[in-house]
Every structure is written in C-alpha cells, then in structure tokens.
Amino acid sequence: MRPHGAIALAAALLLGGCADLGYYWQSASGHLGILRAARPVPDWLADPTASAALKAKLELAQRIRRFAVSELALPDNPSYTSYAELHRNAAVWNVVAAPRYSLTLENWCFPVAGCVGYRGYYDLAAAQAEAEAQRAKGLETAVYPVPAYSTLGWMNWAGGDPLLSTFIGYPEGELARIVFHELAHQVLYVPGDTVFNESYATAVERLGGAIWLQREASDAARTEYARFDAQRQQFRALALSTRRALDRIYGSAEAKAGEWAAVDAMKKAAMDDFRERYAQLRAGWQGPRQGAYDGWVARANNAAFGAQGAYDDLVPAFEALFEREGRQWPRFYKAVRRIAALPNAEERRQALQTATGVMQTNSDFHHEHKTHGGGGA
Template identity: 65%
Template sequence: MAAIAALGLSGCTGIGYYWQSVSGHLQMMNAARPVSDWLADAQTPEQLKTRLALSQRIRSFAASELNLPDNASYRRYADLQRRAVVWNVVAAPELSLTLKTWCFPVAGCVGYRGYFAEAEARAEAARLQATGLEVGVFGVPAYSTLGWLNWAGGDPLLNTFIAYPEGELARLIIHELAHQVVYAQDDTMFNESFATAVERLGSQRWLATQASPAARAEYAAFDGRRQQFQALVRATRHRLDAIYDLNWAPAPARAAQVAMKSIAISDFKQQYEQLKAAWSGFAGYDPWVAQANNAAFGAQAAYDELVPGFEALFKREGGDWRRFYDAVKRLASLPKEERHQALETRNTDK
C-alpha cells in the first residue's frame, strides 16, 4: 500500500522515542550524497545510475509541469542497507476502524507511530496489543519532513524505493513532494488523500508524456491489480463500518458483532485469493492481507477516502495546478469536519 508520510520527528512522548526519531533521521541524512556524486562515481552500479538519472527527470518534471516545490528534496541518495526507512505502528479498537493517535508538537496528531528499528516497532505493537487493541506494523519506503529540513539537504532518495518500476517511482516522488505544498495539522486523512490525488494525477501525466510504451504497459498492469485490490479493501472497510455502526448493547449483541466482523474479514481473504488467481499468482499484497484487521483497514482509509473529492476539485479548477493548490490551501484553513464535508460534496456534485 502507499507510504505513510510525515514522521513525527519532534515527538515528546518519552526521551527514548525522541532520541530514536532524531538519531535515525540524522543517520539517514548523513548517509545521503548528491545524486551527481553517485553518477560520477565509477563504483556506482550502472543500473543504479540509470535509476538515479530517471529520478532526476521525474524530479524536474514535478517542479516544471506539476508546480511542485523545486528545492533540495530528492536531489541526494542514500543506501540504508535495509528494506524500509521506518516501520509504522497503527492500532485500533476491536470494534472500530478509528485509529489510535499520537500527537507531536510540530506535525500535530497522526494515526501512527514511526520507528527506525523494526524490533522497536514490534515491541510497541506488542505493548498496544496487550491493552486490547488490534495492531499492525508496516514497513515504509519513504516519509516526508514537509519541507522543514530542506535547509539541511531535504528528503533524500533511498534504496528502499529507487528500484520501483518507473510509474511507481514517479508516484512516490510526486506523493512526497505534495506533502510540502499543503499540510493540515491533526488530519491524516486530508493530508494523505491530497497527496494520493496529486500522485495519481501527476503520474498519469508523466506516463502519458514522458514514459516509454513499455513503462506505460508495465504501469497499467500493476495499477490494474492495485485498483482491484483497493476496491476490495474499500468494500470490506465499508462493510466493517456498517457492522460497528450498529451501536448494539454490549452483552450478547457484542458477540454477534465480533462474529459478523470475523465473517467479513474471512470473506475479504477468500476474495483476495480469487484476485490472486486472476493475476496469475501475483502475491504482492500478501503481507498486508496477512495482518488485515481494524488497524490495517483504518490506516488505509487515510489514503483513499477523500481522493475522489480532490480529483473533482482539480477538474473544477480547470486542471490548473496552481489554482488547485490554492483551493486546497483554502480547504486546509477550514475546521476539519467542514473541509471533509466540502470534499465529499464536491465528489457527489462532479
């Protein structure tokens, strides 16, 4: 699934957590070197040079064609020697898709907690699970510092995503840059849905005007599977929401809700196996499905719930990126419920 951005680097939820956040980020920044250095280095593998050169073309396209920030971000590269930059912990109650939130002085309140060490993330997940919450731990290939650290070199390209197929690499870079345009405190769904809308619209333009036929075909196959999977996730999420919204009495009726929930998740997994068969055994979503629970479904909602409203707004603004960003900034200045309602209304009226 898409990466969760905006790690709470300024969190004050304990000195240990604060230290791992700051030290982990600094280690990443110190490992980064300018892309030009990697390209000039005879020891750099040719395949990596090709990917880095592609990333810079995408980076320039994002600034010139999508009006995304033209700054230090994604001009350097670091090999972290691991498969994820951070591991995010998400948690939700047994009968709710509402995520537990953690609050940070700068980033505000978000529905996850990030760790640079997987073992620490899993230890936190075990602690939360012991309190009765359902939990998930997801490796994240990239996160955004929202442009606040461009003076120190900005967010770097990483080994965790540089080998992505061309269309996916474009999506990720565009998504993370979008976080530097608009950020509403305490509203993960608004922020992630906005970035997802920008990545979809922007990568479509990249593929249509810059990519080779082979890259477009590769993306079409990958994105077709993704859309089918996301549709199944959304349908299951709405089914679970309906079960939890019944507001039954806590005694025997609660047991009935738990049973209905179990059936819904079982049906989800069976339908996923049917999709895999149609995909000739493609198993890229297996890790997500293996830990599918309220926390996983709740986290995914942040990335797609408001996307149709943002896409409708982009169309209403004539496909003009500057006008679109200005309109989103105006929405971000509204109270949370009001901005969500405005996006939902735009979607139904498009």
C-alpha cells in the same frame, strides 16, 4: 498495503519534546542517519562502483524531479536531488492501532505534526515492541514498512529529503508517483488531519503520475505500470468493500446493544469473505507481484484497514477539485489551501463535498475520535 506508507514526519518528531525521551532519541538519530548516508546524485553518477542500473534510476529520478517542478508546480528545492543507500527494506516502520470494534485509528500527538494515527520507528524491533504494548491495551495493531517519508520541507536547509534505496527500484510510473506524493506534502500539511493530508497527496501522485506516463514514459514503461496498477486497483476495491462491511457491523444494532458475540461472528464472516475473495483475485493475477499482498491479507485487522482508509477516503473529492479548477495546478493548490484553513476536519470534508459534489468514500467518518464498545480503548 500501499507501495509507500504514511509519512513519518521526521521533522515534526525531531521537535517532539512531549514524546518520551527514548522515542525522541530514535527519531532524531534515525533521521540524521539517513541524512549522513545521502550523497548528491552527481556523485553517485560519477562513482565507478555504482551499478549501471542504479545510475539509470537516479537519472530517471532527476527527470521526474524536474517534471514535478515544471509541470506540476511542486516545490523546487534540494529534496530528491541526493540518494542514500540504507541497506534495509524500509526507511521507517509505522505502528497503527485501532479498537476491536472500530476502524478509527488511535492517535499520537506531536508539535508541528499535530495528532496522527501512526507512530514511526527506524528500528523494526522497536516498532514491534510498541505494537505489543498497544495490543496489551486491548487494541488491534499493525506494523508496516514505509519506503519513503516527507519532512514537510523542514529539512531542506540540510539537503532535503533524499531518494532512498527502499524505493529507487520501483517501476517508472510508481517512482514518479512516490516523488510527487512526498513533494505534495511540502506544499500543504494540516496538523492533526491525516486523512486530509494523505488523500490530498495521493490525489496529486495519481494525477501527476498519469500525466508523467502519458507525456514522458516509454510504451514499455506504460505497459509495465498498467500491469502493476491493475492489481493494486482491484485490491483497493476489495479492501474498500470490506471496510464498508466492517463499518456497517460496528454501527449495527447488535453493536449498539452491546451484543458482542454477535458482532464478533459478523466480523469473522466479513474477514473470511475478504480473504476468500482475495484468493480468487490472486488466482487470476500473473507475474512477480502475484503474491504482493499475501502478508497484508494474512495479518489484516481493524488497524490495517484503518490505515489504508487514510490514503483513499477523500481522493475522489480532491481529483474532482482538480477538474473543477481547470486542471491547473496553482489553482488547485490554492483551492486546497482555502479548504485546509478551515478550523476542523468536519468542516474541511463538508467544504470538499460542497465544492465537488463527491462524498467521502468511508462512511465511518462520523465515528472519528470515538470508539465503539467492547474491545475499544
């Protein structure tokens, strides 16, 4: 549902000897294939066979990359100074899974990355097979394309993370945001806390993207992005209200009493309402992105809503922390590192709330690492 999904953490997966051998091999070979396809941006700019449109986007991306360093205090390293044409519509495909009566994602654990609520595949068929295996366990699953991911700086010695054909064509404001998001992961990553990591990086992309549009973008680019973002914000608000409705249902007296037929009826009503309200939203949209969320809505389930929450739930608190630190990026990163150093996710969220007065938007946090009855695994 987001323009870019959870980080694939290829560097961590390359170290993931605890995973099965086949998964380890596809992770290593998939990422190395991307690195082999990458060429320095100057080579592409000098290539007479490269299109003028691609060259313009690559030049824009290099401006964005320099801005990330000079204005957002993001790392100055080889990442996003090369480009790879992948000839597919995603860098990886992520699999997520959740119980029948919970939005809490199942976890997969790896060295370095810790436990994360998704499993990435460089081959769509392999991702779909994993999703089917999780469904066989009674879980709800989703497979979604990821146009970009971060290797957390682990691969900068080999040229870093390249720009990719899967996102280079995005509108200017969105291209800036995706670069800022992935570089933010190189500043800070907490093993095993997906919501903290993704909400922090999303806050950086939103704040940094707004600054880029204000200072660097043309009027046309700002107008284009305003249309793009308005639909996204409306959809996010709808998805958040649905997540909250589902949270209430899964924590209801009926769920606690094991009255699963009643819970199923309430769940169906919430999902029907979500799709009806989406149809109303969509009818008011215009332009080429009118149907951008159709597929997500048609397949929406606990896993899809759980994955979406990882990106959004702590964003308001991180944005408030940025304001508290005087909108100074080095001070902000230092404050985030202090909170990240706390020993567990609960203490990090409490520290964020104490520092900013902003509570997590998803009321279901206290269910994390637990499942409700019925279809839970």
